[in-house]
Amino acid sequence: MNSTKRELPFRRYLAFSRASFLETLTFRASLLLSLGGSLIYTAVVCFLWKSIFNSAGTEIVNGMTYPMTLAYVAIAGAVTSSMTIYLVWDIGRDIQSGTIALWFVKPLDYFTMNLFNSVSVIVFSFFINVVPVFILVEILVGWQIPFGINILWFVLSVFLGVIINFCLDFMVGTICLHTQSIWGINIMKEVVVSVLSGVTVPLAFFPDALRQVMMFLPFQAIFNTPLTLMITPNPSTELLIRSFSIQIFWIIVLVIAAKSFFKVSSRVITINGG
């Protein structure tokens, strides 16, 4: 396994990125619908947060202005929808139908294969969803969101967030090897991620104690970190270093965890049959 990998690092996996990209392009309608959904979501959160800020009566709530909040929430929504690629269902289906056996007889690492499969779709879907929503938000708030180096930090940080999210999804999918069913667990995961990562409500709005706890969990590194970097006009070097090192820390931990969990769990197949 290792010897073949050393000859061609990741080249064989790039074919999967290409294939899943092509597959996504095949289903044009679903791309447009997902964009439509993101735009409608933006409109909804726009009105929601406008009325929250109106009733608060102040310009700044919990240290965030209305434009910042809207940008945070709307773009979080768009990023979520580009990250929603049903990886957990795919893995679950592979396991339930036994198709996973077909991957076991190929000279591939299942984790890496899925990672390359997912990333290209997400990157593509990111441009389809996030760019239009960003423009819409800027129009709604009168171009008050800074547009400069912060966007670069945001994109970089989203990319790291994608990998963290992938690892979590992969682990949840792996649970299917033990339970043969994935529905409930996945619903639970989605709720936990959407609350604890700051997608539904920005983390700044959480009570202090809870926020402290959440900062120690991997979920906030998926959405809160990139979005905070985006709405901060002049991030300090310290903030940047802290944000990225926390993300990289979680990537290292979760990649190791996901791979070992899968390795241990695939014993279920090798011992008890597919």
Added chain:
Amino acid sequence: MEPVIQINNICKTFKVLNRKTGIKGAVQNLFSRDYKEIKAVDDISLTINEGEMVGYLGPNGAGKSTTIKVMTGILEPTSGNILVNGRVPYKNRSVNAQDIGVVFGQRSQLWWALPVIESFRILKEVYAIPDDVYKKNMQMFSDLVNVENLYNKPVREMSLGQRTLCDILSSFLHNPGIVFLDEPTIGLDVSMKSKIRYLISELNKEKGTTIILTTHDMGDVDALAKRIIIIDQGKMIYDDNIAHLKTFFGAYRTIKITLPNEQFDGADEEKKAKFIADITSQIIAKNEKARNIHVSLDESELSILVPEAEVPLIEVLSTSQEILPVKDVQIAEISTESIIRKIYEGNESKSKLLSSEVKEKAE
């Protein structure tokens, strides 16, 4: 010839929960620790040489797929030794995977939404196939079966036959030493079956690929396999060439009697079964030695399988003529299919004979 697969005394046991039924039972199942062990593969030993084409047969649930999964490295055997291409497959799954091809007839390894040529391109990367090998193989595929016109068709729009054809081709793309074909002709029409058989046999000849073929279609076996291995209930009950199987059971022949057409117009299964039982007992009544004959009915054709070692064919024929309105008669050599069926149906004495013979050979 080099042995490419060497299996010694492989066993594979699965732990299965003793399930109870009903609502109460289903709740109990949640907490139950009451497992029973099922022996899916029970002490199988075999050697397969390079370039062989082996038919691997057995009734549903006999343990065929389990053995295949052990050989491909998906499953780890409970006990016993296995070497495929000189490696232990479950320990070196990735390396082993580079040298084998697998087709599961009921699952496709092709990319559903993409034109099939894209799947080939992906597999080229997955197996790191050099350009010249890839080109040569693609050329060979189009020489064997005319498939270029399919290349741009998305897999999901293909017929089952076209998809299977492409699946088989894709499993040969990286020049594997061994290809496992698990029921490749399942659900296909006659002409597609023969096309696929032609393809498999040509690939075996031209590339010298070792092929392990599991199937329920005796047509596949007759057309492709020179050697067959039969397992039942996890045990190997036959391992020899196909000709030997026929001579071993050669003492059987079938009398096919055509009855007047109108006799079974509108008759239901029950009536037919009663008729069969009736005829059987009448023949046995008149001819005591004929107690092991097997009668079956298909439309208006009655088949009587006669073990010639016990009773002369001619005697059964004359008895039948007395009790039946015979329109036409035909005497057929036993087909592979009926031999295999006899084995599957648990012809105890024969199975025992066979297995004792296998043991003798082993010794």
